Each structure stands twice: as C-alpha cells, then as structure tokens.
Amino acid sequence: MANAATPRGRMNLLLIDAMNLIRRIYAAQSYGGAEAVEQTLLLSQNAIIKDLEKVGATHVACVFDGKGPTWRHEMFDAYKADRKPMPEELAAALESYMARFRKLGIASMVFDEYEADDVIATLAVKTSLKGGQVTIVSTDKGFMQITNEHIRLYHHFDKRFLNPDDVRQQLGLEPEQLVDFLSLVGDTTNHVPGVAGIGPKTAGQLLDEYGDLDSILINSEHIKGKVGQTLQSDYRIALLARKLVTLKTDCELALNLKDFRYRKPA
Numbered sequence: 283m284a285n286a287a288t289p290r291g292r293m294n295l296l297l298i299d300a301m302n303l304i305r306r307i308y309a310a311q312s313y314g315g316a317e318a319v320e321q322t323l324l325l326s327q328n329a330i331i332k333d334l335e336k337v338g339a340t341h342v343a344c345v346f347d348g349k350g351p352t353w354r355h356e357m358f359d360a361y362k363a364d365r366k367p368m369p370e371e372l373a374a375a376l377e378s379y380m381a382r383f384r385k386l387g388i389a390s391m392v393f394d395e396y397e398a399d400d401v402i403a404t405l406a407v408k409t410s411l412k413g414g415q416v417t418i419v420s421t422d423k424g425f426m427q428i429t430n431e432h433i434r435l436y437h438h439f440d441k442r443f444l445n446p447d448d449v450r451q452q453l454g455l456e457p458e459q460l461v462d463f464l465s466l467v468g469d470t471t472n473h474v475p476g477v478a479g480i481g482p483k484t485a486g487q488l489l490d491e492y493g494d495l496d497s498i499l500i501n502s503e504h505i506k507g508k509v510g511q512t513l514q515s516d517y518r519i520a521l522l523a524r525k526l527v528t529l530k531t532d533c534e535l536a537l538n539l540k541d542f543r544y545r546k547p548a
Contacts, residue, residue, distance in 0.1 A: 293414035295542065296339035297402045298330055300346040300390070301368075302420045303438060304379065308372055319375045323382060329438055330388060330419075334544060337417045337436070341542040344383050345401045346376060348394030354526055361526060363473050387545045396533050399424060403529035406433050409539060417443075424469070426453075427460040428529060454486055462495035465524040474526045477516050479508060495524060 307325045311318040334342055354361045380390040393401055399422065406416045410432035418425050419436050426449045429435065435444040449457045466485040468476025480488075488505075492498045498505075499520065502513035513520070 293409055293412070293539065294338060294340045295405070295409045295414055295416045295539070296334055296337055296342045296544075297405060297416060297418045298333075298342070298344040298388075299398060299402060299418065299420035299422060299425075300344045300379075301398065302422055303329060304372070305368065306421070306439065308369070314369070315371060319371050322372070323375070323379055326379070327383060327386060327388075330383070331386070333417075333419050333436065333438060334388075339417070339544055341539065342388050342544045343405060343542045344380070344388050344390040345398040345405075346380065346390065346392040347398045348392050348396065350394045352395065352397050352400075354397070358474070358522065358526055360473055365473070385547065387547055389542045391537075393533070393535065396530070400530035400533050401535065403428055403531045404533040404535060405537075405539070407531040412539075414539075422471075424460075424464075424471075424527065424529065427457055427527075428531070429457045455489065459489050459494065461524060461528050462489060462498075464527040465495050465520045466498075468523060469527050472526070474523050475519055476523060477512055477520050479512050484509060495520060 304322060304326050307329070308318060308322040311321055330342070330344065333339075380392070383390040391401070392398075402418060402420075403425070406418060406428060409416050410430065414432065416433045417436050418433070419438050421437055421439065425435050426444065429444065429446045429449060431446075436442070437444065446457050449455060449460070453460070453463070455463055463482075463485050464474070464476070466477050466480045466488065467482055468474050488498050488509075492501060499513060499517050502510050502517065504510070505513060
C-alpha cells in the first residue's frame, strides 16, 4: 500500500512499538556492550525519523513496555514464559533512549500496568474514532486485529504497509476474525496455547463455516470427528486464549493526543 496523503488538518499519528524496533536493531549488531547500545540508539532514532517522513506524520508516540507483570500474566502464569530476557545493558539504557527521543520531538512513554501493545491499540482506536489516520510501526501481527480504513501497520525492516486487504490476502480472514483464529491455533510468540489438533487450515475452515469462535463452540457437538470432540472438551482453552490475544483498547492513560504533535528540533 502506497503512502496516501492525509487531508489538511487531520491528525496523522505514527505509533512506534519501541521494543519491537529496538530489540531487532540491537540483535543485528555484531558486537555487544556499550558500543552496541549506543549504535542501537543511533539506528533506532534514525529509523523513527525515516518512518515519520515516510508517512508524513503530524503526531508521533514511541511506546515502551513496562517492567512489571501485567493483567495477562496474572490471568495466565505461562504468558511469554519462554521469551528471552532483554540484555541487561540494553534494559539499563532505555530511560536514556526515551530522553533522547524526546529531545528529537518524539513523545516517549511507558506504563508499568499495561503492555505497550495495549497502549498502542488504545491510542490507535481513539485517534481513528476521531477521524485521524494511524500507522503502527511493528512486526507484531497481533495488531492486524485492529486494522481498518484508518489504522494500518508498517513493517520497518521490510519497508511495507499492511492494511485490511493485506490481512485478507495473507490469512484469508477479516481483521476482526484474527482474535478467534489465534484463540483456536494459539499464539506461540507469546506462549499462548490453542486447542490441541487445530492448525491454521482447520481454524480457517471453521471460521469460514461458522464465522466466529462463539458460533464454533456453540455448534461443536455437530462438528464431526476429533476436532468436534476436542472443541467440546477444551473450549476453556480457546476462551482463555481469546482473552489473552485480544488487544485492550480502553486503557486509562490520562494522555492528550495533542501532546504528541511532532515538532522537528531547530
């Protein structure tokens, strides 16, 4: 999807999934220590500025993950259990990263009670409901669930946009069906279990026939074979997964979108 001009006066918000971007840049460095941390900072800020220019953003926010466990960890102990911890030297530098970004006119924030994904989703939906255009910079496919005519994704490393048509083409699903799809197959990225024996093909077929997870579970006794039996016995797993993979779009943030206006430093 090519970059489309935003009508004059309409907010064009760029939301950066900070750790998604920074950790990938850091991992690509051929050395570690302070030099890698400084190089990652330089490359990260340059990446954000390039993305700002590419989408013609009027507003920008860079959202970091907090340190503490969130409501998802409280709901499911194994959530993200197999994820590698952040390198200590990088974790220690994040406050300085945020400070540097702010000096460049890039609003940067962290909320310990929320994951960055939920903060980004809340800001994106709030902006879109006001008629603004939103671009989310992330490789996290979970954001596909909120794409619409006002919200799109941008994969910085592949240099490509993803909109609802791309979701339909890649997954054969409507964006709003992604949550139910992941509820059935699971989300290995975040260590969220799915229903045993149901893979992408079967999940897609079930959603094609029944439309959504609730209808699938209601009709599970009519679904033939082991799939139907498993859905009847393991339905709680699917319901738990749905809660875990659904992005929260109503976080209480006490933020004013006007504060995200991008002002290029003199």
